[in-house]
């Protein structure tokens with residue numbers, strides 16, 4: 209009945225015949241959801257609607273689940289991995305390839321990777337996922353909503369840390385206001401590729417230590433301290 213599997217993430221386990229009906233010879237989708245969608249899920253729902261509207265549904269075929277990345281139609285981890293790698297190619301792909309070569313501890317790299325994807329549980333991100341919080345303000349400056357962009361680049365503590373870092377390395381640097389560009393341009397023209405992988409490790413160590421420090425401020429009533437973050441990042445880097 210359906211040439212390809214579309215996973216209905218909010219309506220899993222249903223067969224095609226259960227999520228629509230025939231109106232004469234025209235198939236009408238009628239999706240049922242387990243709960244109301246969050247605002248951030250609405251674009252995904254619209255995208256799903258567009259994909260479904262292009263699907264050809266036939267009365268004469270049986271419902272089957274097919275994994276379209278494999279000729280056999282059966283799911284394999286390797287084909288899912290290849291598919292995700294292909295999806296990940298694009299402007300960000302090279303930056304992530306560079307990140308994984310960076311000289312730093314794995315937990316530091318994973319935090320940096322999550323920062324670049326905007327996937328840390330900042331207050332802005334938690335509220336977007338429907339978590340109720342007393343405040344969405346940045347715990348370090350209390351001036352604006354806490355997002356990855358704000359916490360790691362725009363917050364006055366972050367600005368102080370980056371400025372101290374450049375003075376420490378004795379380099380002039382124009383700070384970029386996008387995390388990915390900030391990471392990509394964290395590069396010393398006079399240094400070798402190997403040295404720059406260490407320099408990128410400093411970037412990763414700073415974001416890791418800043419995140420740890422932010423958690424200390426939130427959960428232990430600590431006080432924002434840019435010098436301490438840089439000191440910890442220097443220790444982690446070496």
Ligand SMILES: [Zn+2]
Nearest residue numbers: 346348349363
């Ligand atoms: Zn702030």
